[in-house]
Amino acid sequence: MSQFHFHPDTYLELVTAEVPAYRRLQEVIADAAAGIDVRRVLDLATGTGVTAQHITLRHPGARLVAIDESEAMLDVARRALPDAELQVRRLQDELPAGPFDLIVSALGIHHLDGPGKADLFMRVARTLSPGGRFIIGDVIVPEDPDDVVTPIDGVHDKPSTIAEQLGWLAAAGFTARVSWVERDLAVLVGDLPAG
Numbered sequence: 001m002s003q004f005h006f007h008p009d010t011y012l013e014l015v016t017a018e019v020p021a022y023r024r025l026q027e028v029i030a031d032a033a034a035g036i037d038v039r040r041v042l043d044l045a046t047g048t049g050v051t052a053q054h055i056t057l058r059h060p061g062a063r064l065v066a067i068d069e070s071e072a073m074l075d076v077a078r079r080a081l082p083d084a085e086l087q088v089r090r091l092q093d094e095l096p097a098g099p100f101d102l103i104v105s106a107l108g109i110h111h112l113d114g115p116g117k118a119d120l121f122m123r124v125a126r127t128l129s130p131g132g133r134f135i136i137g138d139v140i141v142p143e144d145p146d147d148v149v150t151p152i153d154g155v156h157d158k159p160s161t162i163a164e165q166l167g168w169l170a171a172a173g174f175t176a177r178v179s180w181v182e183r184d185l186a187v188l189v190g191d192l193p194a195g
Helices: 008-018 020-032 049-060 072-081 114-127 164-173
Strands: 038-046 063-068 087-088 101-105 127-140 175-182 187-189
Touching: 008 072, 020 049, 020 101, 020 127, 020 175, 038 049, 038 114, 049 063, 049 072, 049 101, 063 072, 072 087, 087 164, 101 114, 114 164, 164 175, 164 187
Parallel strands: 038 063, 038 101, 063 087, 101 127
Antiparallel strands: 127 187, 175 187
């Protein structure tokens, strides 16, 4: 699942081949964004902008900021998201200035190791508005090894368990829950207290 071998023109074809439940993952992420007032959205590791498109359909009036480390991927995202503010940044870099009401990430955070995820979750919590929501849809280490279906290279891909991620989210101040699990994919939702 390493994005380093993705090319923007073939990204969707490759990701849907490597991640059989990709379309369902996107639907669940969008569903998890419902029920909150969203004026500003930050999409982490936006790639070609697929997740951001789903979110903006749910929140058409929201201002979108999206980051990705690949300028080539952002060039494709610009065509899909002409009104968005797109920035070349890595997940390890300083996040764009908040506050945001919603921060999402699909298939990007698993590229960070455990301490990197814990650090990102702390930075996300500081960037969200009170009452804001953080949604992660990503590859996980499943409890049953037979549930591994997504190719993982072990170098760029560093998935964690659900329990580890829920712990890091709680440590960052989130009330976290599991929204969906299918084999080695999960959607986790973290809500910050309203104030």
